[in-house]
Amino acid sequence: MKSACEKCTGSLLEQKKAYICSYECTFCEDCTTAMANVCPNCQGTLVLRPTRENKPNQINE
Incomplete structure (x- = not known):
């Protein structure tokens, strides 16, 4: 991520x-709003x- x-x-x-878009371009909430949710x-x-939550005994790849 x-x-x-x-x-x-x-x-x-x-x-x-x-x-994110389908190509995983990533933006903050403020920029996303300013761009009208268009990549x-x-x-x-x-x-x-x-989101990813770290849990006990979880293997992070």
Whole structure:
């Protein structure tokens, strides 16, 4: 998972929400809103990125 917004380079590690397109271009919530949920790279729809929770005994790949 990418750790920075591709538009403003802001950290996504500190934010709870990030948005991705089908090519996994990744943006923060503010940039996504400013771009009307459209990826500037592929013109695909930006949707909320799934989260990953670290759980005890979970193997991180």
